[in-house]
Amino acid sequence: MNGTLNGEASPAPAEVGLAAHPGQDLRRMPASAAARGLSGREWLILTKLIDGATNKSIANELGICEATVKVHLRTCFRKIGAKNRTQAAIWASEQFLS
Template sequence: MQSVAVTLVDANKLFREGLKALFADRDFQITQGASSLDEALSLVAGKDTPQLILVDPAGLGDVSEVVGSFKSACPEARIVLLSTQLDAGVMARAIQAGADGFLIKDISIDALDQSLRLVMMGEKVFPTHLAALLISGRANGNGALDAPPVSGKGLSQREAQIVRCLLNGDSNKIIANHLNITEATVKVHLKSLLRKINASNRTQAAIWALNNGFGEDTAGGNNLEIA
């Protein structure tokens, strides 16, 4: 792959310089850095248009407006959000606004490199635990999933609620708090659910749910890569 010119937008100067150094011997070259949205927009609107904009959305305002501003100023560039927080609502709004990826800062440099390569190939790249939200298109502004209809697979209403939580990547503790039941009760329902759908673990259950009416694919046919 030919060298890719990257504009890095992050309020932390040390992080910008550190990532630039880590990319020094790779195909991604950070040629411009900015600490604010206005500064970044001024840079990308110049003659040295980047091929990739890597941005931490923290403190920049509404993520939809941030992504939209970059899309308008630099329509040919890929846009990837690199965040410190795994927030379903922020990711959903970013994707709806046209972002090409959403990654978390604790990713290794090799994984980041590979993810960005996929983005430059036209793929969409997101964290594993939030991929289901993109696939289902059911993330609302608060990062929660809207309730899907219960499929005709013999699931109880409670089991259907737990499936919905599994799609969100929730732990048993989070599910218990969300449904106002004990973790022990969650385990009982989860065991029953796995038996009914012939799944051996939570991941298989989430995949089953996506394939059985709990998540309609509204990603427009785009390929999905999971980081």
């Protein structure tokens, strides 16, 4: 059920992107990523990995500390079954193709 905010209909869950995050990435979270339980912020960080961004550059772009990026990445790794950033980036890039 869609609610309203300031008189505007809020988007349906499938339409929710990453606009609420500073340094947003225009790539939407695929249903396969949502099904793994990834949050919007976790998906955003994974999309930065696809681009080859470092933890420090991700932190600077999103206005968070580098330790927070590391925590998000560890959580992502657990949720998607990746052992490292390379596997996570490959997994995320494959989600755009499916």
